[in-house]
Each structure stands twice: as structure tokens, then as C-alpha cells.
Amino acid sequence: MSADSPWAERAASLYDHAYAKRYRAHDEQFQASAPCREFADWLGRVCAMFPPPIDVLDLGCGTGRYFWALTGVRSLVGLDASAAMLEEARRPYNADRIGAPSVSLVQGDLLTHRFEAARFDLVYSVGVLAEHVPFDEPLVARLVQWLKPGGRFAFTAVHPASPSIPRTLGRRIGEGIVPAMRGRVRRGLRRRLLAGGLYADEERVRELLRPRFAVESLERIESEAHLHCLCVARKVSG
Numbered sequence: 001m002s003a004d005s006p007w008a009e010r011a012a013s014l015y016d017h018a019y020a021k022r023y024r025a026h027d028e029q030f031q032a033s034a035p036c037r038e039f040a041d042w043l044g045r046v047c048a049m050f051p052p053p054i055d056v057l058d059l060g061c062g063t064g065r066y067f068w069a070l071t072g073v074r075s076l077v078g079l080d081a082s083a084a085m086l087e088e089a090r091r092p093y094n095a096d097r098i099g100a101p102s103v104s105l106v107q108g109d110l111l112t113h114r115f116e117a118a119r120f121d122l123v124y125s126v127g128v129l130a131e132h133v134p135f136d137e138p139l140v141a142r143l144v145q146w147l148k149p150g151g152r153f154a155f156t157a158v159h160p161a162s163p164s165i166p167r168t169l170g171r172r173i174g175e176g177i178v179p180a181m182r183g184r185v186r187r188g189l190r191r192r193l194l195a196g197g198l199y200a201d202e203e204r205v206r207e208l209l210r211p212r213f214a215v216e217s218l219e220r221i222e223s224e225a226h227l228h229c230l231c232v233a234r235k236v237s238g
């Protein structure tokens with residue numbers, strides 16, 4: 001078994017029992033939250049892109065807020081670093097509407113956990129990548145390995161234009177000069193503006209996914225906390 005990354009350790013201590021209980025209580029206000037309803041509708045549309053049945057992984061599943069929104073699922077795995085969130089996911093929101101005949105909750109670090117190759121048709125992740133863990137090349141390589149040929153990766157990533165990110169003077173200057181930059185200087189400046197992978201704009205999402213994925217949709221969406229990129233991408237090679 002691989003050791004957890006500092007990101008997973010941080011998530012496990014942030015999402016402790018008290019936070020997990022509050023998070024799960026918030027799930028019950030689902031219908032009152034436009035972003036939650038939008039994410040659920042989006043996941044339903046993503047599932048409908050496949051002929052059923054499908055094998056699905058929820059990366060950073062938390063309390064299992066969206067389990068019920070999936071359709072045509074044969075097996076669902078929820079992976080999360082926080083034992084407290086997974087404890088809540090044993091009794092998720094709308095449990096009686098969950099269609100998956102098999103749901104496994106796995107405590108683990110999405111940056112180090114091992115799944116067998118080509119295990120999943122769909123890997124989705126809401127509120128985790130480019131937010132709680134860096135979204136970068138090694139992570140994309142892991143996803144490529146876990147997905148079956150033609151499988152899909154559907155995810156959110158915090159956009160650097162999110163109102164949740166302080167518009168410091170340095171950031172405003174950086175954003176102003178980056179269009180005039182080229183080559184290594186531009187890449188270095190962009191890396192800083194994207195906080196080493198903790199944010200991702202459309203350019204970065206496309207850059208990371210190419211050439212192993214074909215981007216099927218890439219839009220912006222506002223959650224209760226952030227402005228995100230919302231992306232669906234299909235694995236196009238081995």
C-alpha cells in the first residue's frame with residue numbers, strides 16, 4: 001500500500017467529524033441549492049452518454065452527495081481521503097434513489113491509490129481537482145490508466161478568475177502581462193498564476209488532457225464557493 005500524500009493528509013484533517021457532519025447536513029438542503037441541482041443534472045447527462053451498465057469512480061466522493069444522480073451504473077466506487085466523510089457517505093443524500101446495485105466506499109489518496117487498469121467507464125470528480133489537489137500531468141496519467149478505452153473523465157476545476165481567489169496586485173499584474181509573454185517565461189508565469197495546479201483555466205485543462213483525451217464539453221459553472229471549469233473528456237488512446 002502506498003503512503004498518503006500531504007494533500008490527502010491535509011484533506012483528512014480538514015474534513016474531520018465536525019466538518020463532515022455539517023457537510024452532510026448541507027446535503028439535505030440540496031433542492032435549495034441551484035449549483036447542486038446543476039451538478040446532479042450534468043452527471044445524469046454524462047451517464048446518459050454511455051450504453052449501460054457502467055462502472056463508475058467518484059474521486060473525492062465526500063458524503064456521496066451525487067450518488068443518486070447517476071444512472072445505468074453497475075458498480076460505483078467512492079474514494080476519499082477522509083474517514084469522517086466516508087462515514088457520512090454510508091447514509092448519503094437520497095439514498096433510496098441510488099440505482100447502483102453495488103457501492104464501495106474506499107478510504108485512500110487519489111494521488112497514490114491503486115486501481116487495476118481499465119477498471120472504469122466513468123471517473124467523475126466534483127469540488128476536488130485543482131482545488132484540494134493539484135491538477136497536473138501525473139494525475140491525468142493515473143486517470144488514463146484507470147479508464148477503459150472510450151471511457152470518460154468528468155470533473156470540475158477551480159478557475160483562476162473565481163471570485164474566491166484574492167485579486168492581489170501581483171495577480172493583476174501577472175494576468176496583465178502574460179498575453180505578451182512567450183516560451184519558458186510565459187509557462188513559468190502561468191504556473192504561478194495557476195498556483196502550481198490548484199486552479200485551472202480552459203487553456204490549462206485542454207493542455208493537460210491533450211492528446212490522451214478528446215474534450216467533449218468545457219464550460220464555466222459557479223458553485224456555492226467558486227467559479228469552476230466543468231469538463232467532460234473521452235479517452236481516445238490505449
Ligand SMILES: C[S@@+](CC[C@H](N)C(=O)[O-])C[C@H]1O[C@@H](n2cnc3c(N)ncnc32)[C@H](O)[C@@H]1O
Nearest residue numbers: 008011060061062080081082109110126127132
Ligand atoms: C469539497 S469536498 C467534495 C466532496 C464531493 N465530491 C461533493 O461534491 O460533495 C472535497 C473532498 O475531496 C476529498 N479529498 C481531498 N483531497 C483528497 C485526496 N488527495 N484523495 C482523496 N480525497 C481527497 C476530501 O476529503 C473531501 O471529501
